Amino acid sequence: MKNIPDFQKWKAAGKPITMVTCYDAATAKILNATSVDSILIGDSCAMVVHGFDSTVHATVEMIAAHTAAVRRGAPDKVIVADLPFLSNRKGIDHAMDAVDQLMKAGANAVKLERRKGNVQLVEHIVDSGVPVMGHLGLTPQSVNEFGGFKMQGKSSSAAKALVEDARMLEQAGCFSVVLECIPGDVAEEVTRSVSIPTIGIGCGPEVSGQVLVVNDLLGMDAQFQPRFARKYDNLSERIASAVDRYCADVQSAAFPATGEYTSRLAKLEG
Numbered sequence: 001m002k003n004i005p006d007f008q009k010w011k012a013a014g015k016p017i018t019m020v021t022c023y024d025a026a027t028a029k030i031l032n033a034t035s036v037d038s039i040l041i042g043d044s045c046a047m048v049v050h051g052f053d054s055t056v057h058a059t060v061e062m063i064a065a066h067t068a069a070v071r072r073g074a075p076d077k078v079i080v081a082d083l084p085f086l087s088n089r090k091g092i093d094h095a096m097d098a099v100d101q102l103m104k105a106g107a108n109a110v111k112l113e114r115r116k117g118n119v120q121l122v123e124h125i126v127d128s129g130v131p132v133m134g135h136l137g138l139t140p141q142s143v144n145e146f147g148g149f150k151m152q153g154k155s156s157s158a159a160k161a162l163v164e165d166a167r168m169l170e171q172a173g174c175f176s177v178v179l180e181c182i183p184g185d186v187a188e189e190v191t192r193s194v195s196i197p198t199i200g201i202g203c204g205p206e207v208s209g210q211v212l213v214v215n216d217l218l219g220m221d222a223q224f225q226p227r228f229a230r231k232y233d234n235l236s237e238r239i240a241s242a243v244d245r246y247c248a249d250v251q252s253a254a255f256p257a258t259g260e261y262t263s264r265l266a267k268l269e270g
């Protein structure tokens with residue numbers, strides 16, 4: 001079984017680290033049999049699974065329930081769970097309670113967004129034996145401050161701040177950091193500035209690994225697709241087609257057929 005210290009080994013070996021999000025046991029069961037290194041129970045589940053328009057609506061209970069489901073489906077994968085909006089901003093006791101719930105649900109590590117004011121908390125979580133992943137750049141929990149899901153780190157001062165933030169997170173004990181939607185050259189500079197692996201989303205190839213929302217890579221949403229996500233399938237179309245074929249078969253009485261049900265008579269004769 002892969003584990004958190006493997007992240008450093010993969011980086012040292014020059015092996016790009018692969019991570020996808022997952023929210024449910026059925027998908028987790030499929031992922032458990034793939035080569036993916038790690039699974040993230042992202043607070044994106046508030047949007048992707050629960051239909052909210054931002055991740056502000058995620059709660060600790062929500063992430064913990066999805067983490068428990070994913071752990072039941074994927075017993076062999078390294079699981080990271082997102083600390084949701086404000087759960088790490090209401091004092092250390094409240095934050096540690098959230099960490100406790102996510103770890104007891106089956107996570108191997110927690111991820112938290114931004115650095116400002118978080119360094120001591122990161123140190124405390126790490127000193128408590130819980131690995132922490134940082135998250136810099138487009139941190140979706142700050143969508144109201146950003147005014148939308150907009151690329152970050154474009155100015156040279158913002159790029160400099162990202163390098164400093166990444167160094168601070170490394171110093172505080174983070175085992176890895178997610179870089180989301182920042183320019184590729186900035187992601188490269190951040191990656192060169194720290195010894196912990198960087199996991200990129202929407203910031204190019206010069207990072208230590210990649211993460212994508214599993215629904216995006218499967219093409220589960222016909223309407224919404226972030227520009228940076230590659231569709232490896234078109235599941236929204238394939239699922240709609242399968243359900244329409246099922247409905248047509250029911251209408252034409254082609255389903256159910258012999259063998260798809262049991263009659264009492266057949267049982268007695270058999």
Ligand SMILES: Nc1nc(=O)c2c([nH]1)NC[C@@H]1CN(c3ccc(C(=O)N[C@@H](CCC(=O)O)C(=O)O)cc3)CN21
Nearest residue numbers: 044047048055140149150151181213215216226227228
């Ligand atoms: N399905 C899904 N995939 C994700 O990657 C994702 C979520 N949901 N929810 C939480 C956050 C939000 N994310 C997003 C959402 C939209 C854009 C987006 O459309 N960005 C535009 C505008 C860029 C700009 O204005 O600078 C883009 O073209 O990338 C980016 C990241 C990433 N995360």
Ligand SMILES: CC(C)C(=O)C(=O)O
Nearest residue numbers: 021042043044178211
């Ligand atoms: C996109 C990844 C990094 C994330 O934080 C999430 O899915 O919530």
Ligand SMILES: [Mg+2]
Nearest residue numbers: 042043044082
């Ligand atoms: Mg998240």
